[in-house]
Amino acid sequence: MKLSTIYLRVLGFFFLPLLLQCEEIGSKMIKVFAKKYETENPIFSSSPVFLAEDLNREKIEISLSEVTSVKEPTDIQFYPTNSRYMFLLEKKGNLIVFDREEKKQRTLLSLKVVSESELGLLGLCFHPDFPKVPNAYLNYTKDENGKDTSIISEWTIRNPDEFEKMSWDKERILLKVSQPYPNHNAGQIAFGRDKMLYIGWGDGGLRGDPQGNGQNTKTMLGSILRINPKADTAKNTAYTIPSDNPFVGKADVLPEIYAYGLRNPWRYSFSSAGSLVLADVGQDAYEEIDIIESGKNYGWSQTEGNHCYQSNCNQSEFASPIYEYGRGDGQSITGGYEYLAKDIANLRGKYVFGDFISGKIWAFDLPKDAKTKVEKVYTLGKWNVLISTFGQDPNGDLFLADYQSGKIMKFVPLKK
Numbered sequence: 577m578k579l580s581t582i583y584l585r586v587l588g589f590f591f592l593p594l595l596l597q598c599e600e601i602g603s604k605m606i607k608v609f610a611k612k613y614e615t616e617n618p619i620f621s622s623s624p625v626f627l628a629e630d631l632n633r634e635k636i637e638i639s640l641s642e643v644t645s646v647k648e649p650t651d652i653q654f655y656p657t658n659s660r661y662m663f664l665l666e667k668k669g670n671l672i673v674f675d676r677e678e679k680k681q682r683t684l685l686s687l688k689v690v691s692e693s694e695l696g697l698l699g700l701c702f703h704p705d706f707p708k709v710p711n712a713y714l715n716y717t718k719d720e721n722g723k724d725t726s727i728i729s730e731w732t733i734r735n736p737d738e739f740e741k742m743s744w745d746k747e748r749i750l751l752k753v754s755q756p757y758p759n760h761n762a763g764q765i766a767f768g769r770d771k772m773l774y775i776g777w778g779d780g781g782l783r784g785d786p787q788g789n790g791q792n793t794k795t796m797l798g799s800i801l802r803i804n805p806k807a808d809t810a811k812n813t814a815y816t817i818p819s820d821n822p823f824v825g826k827a828d829v830l831p832e833i834y835a836y837g838l839r840n841p842w843r844y845s846f847s848s849a850g851s852l853v854l855a856d857v858g859q860d861a862y863e864e865i866d867i868i869e870s871g872k873n874y875g876w877s878q879t880e881g882n883h884c885y886q887s888n889c890n891q892s893e894f895a896s897p898i899y900e901y902g903r904g905d906g907q908s909i910t911g912g913y914e915y916l917a918k919d920i921a922n923l924r925g926k927y928v929f930g931d932f933i934s935g936k937i938w939a940f941d942l943p944k945d946a947k948t949k950v951e952k953v954y955t956l957g958k959w960n961v962l963i964s965t966f967g968q969d970p971n972g973d974l975f976l977a978d979y980q981s982g983k984i985m986k987f988v989p990l991k992k
Contacts, residue, residue, distance in 0.1 A: 603724065603757050615935060615960040615980055624937075624957025628904050633955040636923050636939060640959065640976070640985040644674045644681060649977035650763070652967025652984060653700045655707070655736070659969035664977075664984065667696035669716070674984075675739045684744055690717045690724050694781075695755070698763025703805075704771050707736050712744065713773065713805065715765050717755065724755040728765060728775060730805055750805055750814045753796050757781030760840040760857075768802075769850045772818055775801040776854070778840035784859065784885075785877035790837050793829040798876065800841065800854070800868055802834035822871030837874035837894060843911030843965060844868070847927070847942055855911030855929055856897075859885065863909035864897035865929065867946035898943055899950040905938075906931025910963045914942065916972025920989050926954065928974060928987075930963040937963070937976075961985075 622639060648667040655661060662674040664681075671685040689697050699715030706712075710733045717726050730748040735741035755761050760778035767773055779789040779798040790798035804816040823829035844854035852868040862881030866874055875894035878886050882896055901909075912929040926939040937956035943949070964979035974987040 613933065613962055613980070615962060620978070620981060620983065621960055624959045626955060626957055630905075630936065630955040630958065633938075633953055636920070636926075636954045636956050637990040638920055638923065638956055639988050639990045640961075641988045643676070643975065643984045643986050644679075645982040645984060646670070646672055646681075647982050648696075648979055649964055649982060649984065650696060650698050650979075651700050651965050652975050652977055653702065654967070654969045656702055656704055657706075657970055658737075659971050659973070661739070661742075662967075662969075662975075662984070663700060665697045665700055667691050667698075669697050671697070671700070671714070671744070673739070673742060678739065680739070682739070684742065687714075687716055688718065690719050690758070693758035694761050695724060695758045696763075698761070699765045701765045701767055701773075704767045707733075710734070710736060711805075713750075713765050715763050715775070717761065720752070724758055726753045726755055726761060726763070726777070728752075748814065750803070751775075751796075753777060755780055755797075756787060762838075762841045764841065764843055766844065766846065768846055768852065771804075772802050773805050773815075774834065774844075774852065775803070776838070776841040776844060777801070778838065778857075779876065785839065788877070790839060790876040791873070791878065793823070793833060793836055796830060796832060798838050799830075799836040800834045800838065800844075800852075801832040803832055834870060835868050835872050835874065835895075837872075837876050837878075839876040839880075841911075842909065842932075845911065845913045845968070847914045848916060848925075849942070849944075851942065851946075853911065853914075853927060853942065855909040857908050862900045862902055863906060863931070865899045865909070865911070865927075865950075866895065866897045867943070869895065869946050872946075895946065898946065898948065899940065899953070906934035906936055908932040910965060912966035912976075913968040913974060915939070915974050915987070916968070917974065917987075919973070920987060923956075923987070928956070928966065930966070930976065932963050932979070935959045935961050935963060 651665040653663045664672045668691045669687040669689040674681040695717040697716040703709040703711040728750045731744045732746040734743045759781040762776045762778040764776045779785045808816040817831045824831045840857040864881045872895040878889040881900035915923045928939045930937040936958045939954045961978035962980045967975040
């Protein structure tokens with residue numbers, strides 16, 4: 577057991593009551609004792625192993641091919657209609673563009689961010705009408721008056737098709753959210769088919785949601801928000817709240833909220849059918865995948881997966897996941913994408929996801945609706961990587977980032 581793990585357990589046992597009383601102390605202690613994760617083998621192997629539950633699952637054989645590398649990658653994104661340029665986020669604040677044809681990279685932005693624990697430069701997306709609308713959006717954390725604050729901002733991209741001249745400027749802040757603790761901050765942003773911007777927030781951290789943010793509809797934490805990034809001139813706000821958001825007009829719910837009851841949504845994507853498929857990192861025992869629907873409550877911290885987290889919870893009040901897994905498979909889910917490329921034929925059309933800690937990758941056929949449970953899961957094996965994020969280019973090809981080595985790798989067919 578690593579010393580950092582021992583410290584955290586001692587900290588939680590003896591000092592949790594104090595931490596609950598003093599948010600500032602709790603935040604600082606988590607930053608000091610943040611765990612450093614490592615794989616069992618630091619040298620990447622080009623082939624996986626199959627262990628435990630995966631021994632009983634049908635295999636889909638793949639290989640991973642290195643594309644480029646950065647430091648502590650947190651996101652992989654592409655222009656909506658052009659796969660030449662790969663955009664990579666580094667946790668400590670760098671936005672890097674990689675030219676896949678010329679095999680070279682450069683840093684576009686270096687933001688001053690707070691990056692301890694789970695904070696940092698965390699999310700990127702492009703306007704769905706890009707390049708007609710030459711805007712991109714970032715999710716990052718910074719110190720504002722001594723408080724860790726999540727920022728969602730819009731940027732203008734100049735010379736988007738010229739590697740050397742490409743630049744980002746004219747940052748416009750859309751919204752800010754104060755983070756009580758430096759963990760469970762989530763950090764993704766993505767546009768849906770409706771061209772609305774979806775923002776995922778965790779419960780704000782510590783352990784067990786001590787502030788009750790998951791079930792508090794007066795905070796943006798623990799929720800998926802849905803906004804139009806266009807300014808509302810009538811209300812003098814930086815964004816517009818869609819009139820068809822589920823809680824518009826309700827006094828006890830923020831109108832930005834699309835769904836809530838989430839712990840730490842680490843990566844979500846929209847399927848080819850338009851479903852919002854979200855991976856929510858668990859607390860003690862279960863990781864889950866949900867199909868997010870408008871106005872639904874996904875249960876945290878009353879529930880964890882399909883189980884009560886709080887005693888005597890009423891599970892019928894909450895939307896349940898389409899899939900969950902326990903500690904035999906992993907400890908921290910990373911959501912992925914539906915594989916839409918043609919190169920790996922038996923993977924096409926399946927939703928691919930993984931576990932940050934165990935390095936295992938799986939896939940399943942997405943159900944037709946949110947009430948149907950996943951019955952069959954395929955294994956792609958356990959790899960000696962820390963899967964911090966997946967990425968998908970406009971061709972449907974799939975990529976993953978290894979947080980430990982910084983390598984960005986593409987899913988390719990296994991050569992026999």
